[in-house]
Amino acid sequence: MAFISFQEPLLRADQVAEYLGISVQTLYNMRLRGEGPVAHKWGGRSGPLRYRQADVEKWLEQNREVGK
Numbered sequence: 001m002a003f004i005s006f007q008e009p010l011l012r013a014d015q016v017a018e019y020l021g022i023s024v025q026t027l028y029n030m031r032l033r034g035e036g037p038v039a040h041k042w043g044g045r046s047g048p049l050r051y052r053q054a055d056v057e058k059w060l061e062q063n064r065e066v067g068k
Helices: 013-020 024-032 053-062
Strands: 010-012 049-052
Touching (some): 013 024, 049 053
């Protein structure tokens, strides 16, 4: 089992969506399709999603489009 470092704050879905310039619903839809950044769910099935800044940055780097 991987443990989350508590050295960095966890971001809420609305914060990640704003950072990415998308709606929260789009972020949720991306997650359901397995296309978005790694999210961590707290408090069981209906608990809130949280994102590590490092995971969001890693996802951005992996999904950047390089111009020709």
